[in-house]
Amino acid sequence: MKVIPIEFKNGKGYDIKISNPEAAVQDYLNALNRAVEEYDLVRLWDSRKKCLGCDKCCRERIPLTLADVSILAEHLLPREKAEKDKALAEVIRRYCRIFVYGDIVDIHLRLTENGACPFLNEEEGMCRIYPYRPLVCQTFICCPMTKKAEQLREAVVNRGEDDLVRWWMKYAYENSIAVWFDEGDNPQIDLEDFEFESDPFIFISGYSKVKIRDVVSPNLWKLLSDK
Ligand code: SF4
Ligand code: SF4
Numbered sequence: 001m002k003v004i005p006i007e008f009k010n011g012k013g014y015d016i017k018i019s020n021p022e023a024a025v026q027d028y029l030n031a032l033n034r035a036v037e038e039y040d041l042v043r044l045w046d047s048r049k050k051c052l053g054c055d056k057c058c059r060e061r062i063p064l065t066l067a068d069v070s071i072l073a074e075h076l077l078p079r080e081k082a083e084k085d086k087a088l089a090e091v092i093r094r095y096c097r098i099f100v101y102g103d104i105v106d107i108h109l110r111l112t113e114n115g116a117c118p119f120l121n122e123e124e125g126m127c128r129i130y131p132y133r134p135l136v137c138q139t140f141i142c143c144p145m146t147k148k149a150e151q152l153r154e155a156v157v158n159r160g161e162d163d164l165v166r167w168w169m170k171y172a173y174e175n176s177i178a179v180w181f182d183e184g185d186n187p188q189i190d191l192e193d194f195e196f197e198s199d200p201f202i203f204i205s206g207y208s209k210v211k212i213r214d215v216v217s218p219n220l221w222k223l224l225s226d227k
Contacts, residue, residue, distance in 0.1 A: 001018050010144055014035060016148065016149045025067075055122070057140055063108045063157060063161045068160070071132050077090055098180070098181035100179075102185070139153045170191065
C-alpha cells in the first residue's frame with residue numbers, strides 16, 4: 001500500500017496505490033500517517049505546517065464507524081470490557097448524535113456548544129484522543145488528492161458507518177428497547193436495508209482485519225490496484 005506524493009496546481013497532495021490484494025484498512029491508515037510525517041503535504045485550510053494547533057477540521061461533522069466506536073469503548077470505558085455491547089451503546093449515548101430522517105440514519109460525534117468535537121482541547125487546538133481518533137480524522141488531510149484516493153476514503157467511511165447503524169438497530173432489537181435518536185422526522189428504518197452480502201466490519205476492535213477489497217466497489221479496487 002503506497003501513498004504517492006503528487007504536485008497539484010494548488011500544492012503537494014497524494015495518490016494511493018495498492019499492490020497487496022490482502023491490504024487492510026489499517027495498512028491504509030499506517031501509510032497515510034507515515035505520509036503526513038514524511039511528505040510536506042500542503043494544508044489548504046490553514047497555513048500552519050503539520051496541522052499543529054489548527055482545529056478547523058475538528059469542527060465538522062465527524063461520522064463514526066463500528067470499529068471507531070469499539071476502539072473508543074476500549075479506551076474510554078475499559079471497566080466495561082466484559083460487556084462490550086453495553087460499552088458500545090454507552091459510547092453512542094454519551095458522545096454521539098443520531099439523526100433519523102425517513103430511512104436515512106446518521107451517527108456522528110456530538111459537538112460541544114462551541115461547535116467543536118468533544119475530544120478537542122480547544123485551548124491548544126489539539127486532539128485529546130489522537131492515537132485512537134476516528135477513521136474519518138485519520139484519513140483527512142486538507143491537501144489535494146486524486147479522485148480515486150478520495151473515493152477510497154469515502155467508501156471506507158461510508159461502509160463503516162453503515163455497519164455502525166446496523167449494529168445500533170440490532171442492539172435495540174435484541175435488547176427489546178426502542179431505537180433511540182436525537183433528532184428525526186418520519187423514521188422508516190428497517191434492518192434489512194442494512195444487510196449486505198459481505199461483512200467487512202464484523203464486530204472487531206480495530207482495522208487490521210477489514211480488507212479494503214471487501215469495502216470498495218470492484219471498479220474502484222481495479223483503479224487502486226492497477227499497475
Ligand atoms: S488537516 Fe485539519 S488540522 Fe490539519 S491543517 Fe487541515 S484543517 Fe487544520
Ligand atoms: S477526534 Fe480528535 S482529530 Fe477527530 S475531530 Fe475530534 S479532536 Fe479532531
